[in-house]
Amino acid sequence: MASGMQHKNAISTATEGLIQAQLELYHHSLGYVKSVALRAATELGIPDAIHRHGGVATLSDIATETGIHPSKYSHLRRLMHALAVTGIFSVEGSDDDAEYKLTAVSSILVEGGESMCNLSPMVHVLVELLKLTMLCSIKEWFTDERASAMTLFEVAHGCTPSEMKAKKGTVGMFQAAMVADSNLVMEVVLKEHIGIFKGVSSLVDAGGGHGAAAAAIAKALPHVKCTVLDLPHVIAGAPTSRDVQFVAGDVFEYVPQADAILLKTRVPSIYYGGARKLYLLEGR
């Protein structure tokens, strides 16, 4: 009798473990829903809509502000629920009385918000179809012999990220995202850590894109001569500036002389352990 009870308990524990494992499996399998819900929120302009409503908005306020059709109301509720669960927005109340507020995360997705930094362009670059489909080719990249000398992106899409950006005309989109990132990071660096530039009178931002970081340094510290080095097609689209000098080139071949080299956010080939060595480390 006692051993029969034990057996029964063992089965029920094992069964509970199975259900828990199934739940966790589904949770991980659907992890991408968080990212795509965030992308949808920024595309629809939901953070801006809440901001325009003084930082608190009901579902109907959000629907009106973003032009969402009333027939989609219940789906908007589900989207907002997902975004509240992940902390993008906070929510008080329930059903039609629910009020959604900006959190620290969504407050940096607002155009003209308090922080003056809008990282929505970065969300659009980070959560996009080409990246998601690229990640679905990991198995092929690891196992297909023809893929051994190719990057994951090349295996998935048959060209390099730069070629794809040129083909789709999205070079500007990527650089706009990096400018948004630089605006936020440099606001903190120049407010909290300006001392790191002590004794620096010239600086090269290597792989500096459209020069937002260099422009922020030049504005805060006008005595620092700021130069941005990036690939020719990137420099071709950079804004003209009186404070920043733009140089087209390859960091693996030449970096202009300066007191300091800034490497803000990795140059991809360095990050992925490219075989070439950076000129500034090797060539001097």
Ligand SMILES: C[S@@+](CC[C@H](N)C(=O)[O-])C[C@H]1O[C@@H](n2cnc3c(N)ncnc32)[C@H](O)[C@@H]1O
């Ligand atoms: C991730 S972005 C970072 C841009 C900028 N540093 C920032 O943090 O906003 C990387 C930059 O490195 C540039 N880059 C990549 N390879 C390079 C190379 N060999 N020489 C110069 N720039 C390069 C890209 O064009 C791009 O602008």
